[in-house]
Amino acid sequence: MSRLSYFPEIFGRLHPRFQTPWISILLTFVIGIFFLLPFPPSWYALVSIDASFTVYAYLAAGISNTVLRRTMGDYERPFSTPPLSAVLSPIGFIVASLLVYWSGWSTISVLLVVVSAGLPLLLFSAYGRRALGIGSIPQ
Secondary structure, eight states, X not given: OTTTTSSXXXXXXXXXXXXXXXXXHHHHHHHHHHHHTTOOSOXXXXXXXXXXXXXHHHHHHHHHHHHHHHHSTTOOOSSOOOTTHHHHHHHHHHHHHHHHHHTOHXXXXXXXXXXXXXXXXXXXXXXXXXXXXXXXXXX
């Protein structure tokens, strides 16, 4: 993601021996510890929030599949979707929406806070700056 300028270049630096993005891995570890250690309610609540985040990600898949098929239907892809994707994508979106809804307000409130906190990160990334026309971004 740092190669596409979504994150600063430092997060894409590779370890000379292992060829892994070691700074990103360390940062992910620290963030994980930060969120897991002081988690007071229970592991049940943590798993509920994690499952809701996963289902929330599926919400975008149904919409993206439908939009890309309509706007770029003739684009050559290395894969094909089933013919029923025009029906399955909206159904998947509805089912994922209901699963998030049924997870309860305590889970949804955490989901909304974290997703809302990510919006400034998107806007200040190279993609957001390019979309808003702010600054000079290398293409």
